[in-house]
Structures are given as C-alpha cells and as structure tokens.
Amino acid sequence: MYIWDYYYRIRMLNKKIIYLILVLTTVVTGLVAQPLVGGFGSDRDMLVAKIDSNTVHWRNKLYPVTDAGELNIYGFDAGDIPVYSDSTYAFRLSLLETEIPLEYNQQVRAYIDLYANRKRKLVSKVLSSSKFYFPIFEEVFDRENVPMELKYLAVIESALNQRAISPVGAAGLWQFMAPTGRMYGLRSDSYIDDRKDIIKSTEAAVKYFKNSYRIYGDWLLVIASYNCGPGNVSKAIRKSGGKRNIWEIMPYLPRETRGYVPAFIAAAYVMNYASEHNIYPAEDEMYFHLDTVIVDNRMSIEKLALALNTSAEEIRNYNPSLRRGVIPFSSNGIVLTLPYHMAVRVAALRNDTNLSNQLNQDLIAMNREIENARPEKIVYKVKSGDYLAKIARKFDVSVADLKRWNKGVIRRNKVSRGQKLKIYSNKV
Numbered sequence: 001m002y003i004w005d006y007y008y009r010i011r012m013l014n015k016k017i018i019y020l021i022l023v024l025t026t027v028v029t030g031l032v033a034q035p036l037v038g039g040f041g042s043d044r045d046m047l048v049a050k051i052d053s054n055t056v057h058w059r060n061k062l063y064p065v066t067d068a069g070e071l072n073i074y075g076f077d078a079g080d081i082p083v084y085s086d087s088t089y090a091f092r093l094s095l096l097e098t099e100i101p102l103e104y105n106q107q108v109r110a111y112i113d114l115y116a117n118r119k120r121k122l123v124s125k126v127l128s129s130s131k132f133y134f135p136i137f138e139e140v141f142d143r144e145n146v147p148m149e150l151k152y153l154a155v156i157e158s159a160l161n162q163r164a165i166s167p168v169g170a171a172g173l174w175q176f177m178a179p180t181g182r183m184y185g186l187r188s189d190s191y192i193d194d195r196k197d198i199i200k201s202t203e204a205a206v207k208y209f210k211n212s213y214r215i216y217g218d219w220l221l222v223i224a225s226y227n228c229g230p231g232n233v234s235k236a237i238r239k240s241g242g243k244r245n246i247w248e249i250m251p252y253l254p255r256e257t258r259g260y261v262p263a264f265i266a267a268a269y270v271m272n273y274a275s276e277h278n279i280y281p282a283e284d285e286m287y288f289h290l291d292t293v294i295v296d297n298r299m300s301i302e303k304l305a306l307a308l309n310t311s312a313e314e315i316r317n318y319n320p321s322l323r324r325g326v327i328p329f330s331s332n333g334i335v336l337t338l339p340y341h342m343a344v345r346v347a348a349l350r351n352d353t354n355l356s357n358q359l360n361q362d363l364i365a366m367n368r369e370i371e372n373a374r375p376e377k378i379v380y381k382v383k384s385g386d387y388l389a390k391i392a393r394k395f396d397v398s399v400a401d402l403k404r405w406n407k408g409v410i411r412r413n414k415v416s417r418g419q420k421l422k423i424y425s426n427k428v
C-alpha cells in the first residue's frame with residue numbers, strides 16, 4: 001500500500017470529526033502498514049479504504065463546502081499529487097451508486113493516473129463547468145430514464161466544451177458528426193448548428209443511447225458503440241464467438257475504442273474523488289442562472305444586444321449554435337439561452353407594444369440589409385496544419401459548404417498545403 005494512503009488518511013481528519021474515528025483510523029493504519037502485495041490488496045487494505053471513504057462521506061454531510069480552500073479536507077499542500085493503492089481505487093469505485101458497472105483494472109488505473117496527474121488543470125476546469133452542465137444533463141436523463149453516469153461521456157468527448165470541434169468535424173458537448181446529428185434531429189447548416197445547443201444535443205445523445213441499448217442491453221456496450229459505432233461493436237461480438245462482455249470483446253474492437261470504456265470509468269472516478277487528489281474546481285465567471293426564451297422573428301444579434309444592454313459577443317457566448325450574425329427565421333421559433341435577467345427583458349419587450357414595435361422596425365430594416373448583402377468570395381490558400389473543420393471555423397461556415405464550393409478540389413475530406421479554396425463568407 002502506498003504511503004499516501006496512510007499519510008493523508010490522518011491529515012484529512014478535521015477536528016470537527018469525532019475523536020473516535022481518528023483513533024480507529026490510526027490504529028488500523030498501524031496494523032496494516034505493509035507493502036501492497038499482488039491483486040488489489042488484502043482485507044485489511046479494504047477496511048482502511050472503507051474507513052477513509054466513509055469518513056469523507058460523513059464529513060461532507062455534516063459540513064458542506066463550496067470553495068477550494070474548504071474542499072481541501074485532506075490538508076494537502078499546493079503541489080501535492082497523491083497516488084493511492086489499487087485497493088483504494090477499486091473500493092472507491094465500488095462505493096459509487098451507479099446503474100452502469102464501474103469495474104477497476106489496470107487499464108482504468110492508467111486513465112486515472114492520466115487525469116489525476118498530467119491533466120490536472122483540465123480536470124479542474126471540467127469540475128467548474130460541470131456545475132452548470134451536469135444539472136442540465138441530469139434533468140434530460142431523468143426524464144428519459146437513462147443512467148445518470150452517462151454524463152461522464154461528455155467529459156471524455158469534449159471536456160464539457162460546448163464549442164469543441166474535432167479534427168474530423170465532430171462538434172459540441174457530445175461530439176456529433178453532422179450526418180449522425182441530422183439522424184437524431186439536429187439541424188446543421190450555415191445559420192444553425194444544433195450540435196452546439198446544450199438541450200438539443202443532449203436529447204439527441206439520449207436518443208442514441210436508448211437506440212443502442214435496445215440492440216445490446218448493456219450500457220458498457222452502448223458506451224463503446226458511441227465511440228466506434230454499432231457496426232464495429234457487433235463485429236467484435238461476432239469475432240469473440242458471441243460474447244457480450246465489454247472486457248471479453250475488447251481485443252476485437254478498433255484500437256481507439258479499447259481505451260474508451262476505461263477512460264469513461266476513470267472520468268467517473270476522478271469527477272467524484274477530485275478532492276482526494278488535491279484537485280478543485282477552477283474559478284469561473286460562467287452564469288449558473290440561465291433561462292431560455294423563444295424568438296419568433298429574424299433579428300440581428302447586435303440589435304438584440306442593444307435592447308438588452310449587453311454585447312453581441314456575450315449573446316454569442318451563450319448561444320454557440322448560432323453561426324451567423326442573425327437569428328434565422330423558424331416557423332417554431334428559435335430558442336435562445338440567456339442569463340435570467342436578459343430572458344426576462346426579452347419577454348418584457350414582447351409585452352410592451354411600443355418598445356416591441358420600435359425594436360421590430362429596426363430589426364426588419366437591418367435584416368433587409370443582411371438579406372440583400374451578397375457574401376464576399378475569397379480565395380484561401382491552405383496553410384500547414386490546416387484541416388477542414390479548422391478552416392470552416394475560421395470563416396464561420398460549415399464543412400459541408402466548403403466541400404460544395406470546392407468540388408473536385410477537396411477529396412476524401414482532406415486538404416493539402418498550398419491548395420486554393422473558394423469561400424463565400426460574411427466574416428472576412
């Protein structure tokens with residue numbers, strides 16, 4: 001067993017915890033202070049791990065905390081990076097009440113080490129973002145009756161970055177490719193990219209989970225299929241002789257998928273036991289009190305920002321699914337995400353006839369100018385390190401548009417240094 005297991009079990013105990021727990025932990029620690037030999041440790045290791053985890057659980061119930069200083073219940077120094085024994089990791093995972101089995105093995109251990117050591121700053125940022133995104137995910141998951149722990153998929157897919165775009169063009173929190181997104185009702189065109197909409201993309205992910213579960217009846221196989229597609233999972237099952245256990249079919253999955261389930265389990269571990277690894281949420285100015293409002297006319301983000309006494313950039317930050325400087329017309333209206341006080345202001349504008357008419361007249365005039373303006377054609381020379389999604393993001397257009405404008409030039413979704421691409425964009 002690692003020295004950190006003992007050292008910090010003592011340092012973590014707060015004077016507010018009853019002295020009986022301190023004495024018991026000290027006695028048991030003294031009895032089992034021996035090296036870890038084989039497997040995941042002895043029954044004595046498990047006992048210490050249980051005392052450790054239950055003590056943290058009780059303390060958190062008694063003394064809820066919010067800031068990083070108070071979250072440091074172990075008394076870590078700033079540079080401490082603790083590493084625990086296999087028995088501790090395994091036992092902590094077993095304490096999580098989950099519908100999906102979170103087994104521990106050396107593959108999972110490797111990803112725990114990755115997240116809790118080399119990617120500590122990223123985990124800190126994700127912990128902060130999770131305060132906003134996880135309640136939204138959980139509301140959808142609860143309504144659709146899927147396991148709550150599937151929220152950790154968004155951690156390994158996008159690190160909870162709503163604007164994330166992969167080198168191959170997958171986008172949003174759940175990293176949908178455009179064709180797959182359209183299969184699940186996500187609009188993706190020159191004006192709207194629903195893959196970057198929190199609610200719509202989460203609902204689409206849930207549809208995928210439920211469809212996949214109907215095929216496999218196993219959530220770990222569902223998770224694997226989310227990475228490599230159901231065809232590859234079914235192929236792996238056939239090659240394994242019909243086995244349906246994720247660990248038994250692992251050798252037959254695509255190479256990049258073999259680490260996907262272990263990464264998911266490690267993400268679940270680290271998100272629940274970050275404090276035990278001296279990792280705390282980063283400070284973030286993100287609004288946690290957001291609301292949605294339906295806008296039923298095409299309008300300029302700039303004019304809306306003026307009416308709300310904010311900046312167009314701020315509105316775009318809350319609505320990365322909007323790809324242009326306008327909110328496009330939709331027969332069902334466009335849902336905007338805004339801080340609560342701004343959403344209330346939009347509702348007030350609707351009810352105030354004079355203000356609403358004034359705003360609408362300005363918006364109609366501006367939109368006429370936008371509609372009549374022809375996008376400027378530019379010729380872009382591909383640079384070293386460019387790829388389609390990167391170029392599309394640079395000029396605020398879609399990958400599909402790039403391919404359509406450059407038929408015969410773009411082949412197999414690849415571009416080469418020195419190629420010249422035609423781009424029609426309002427963003428120059």
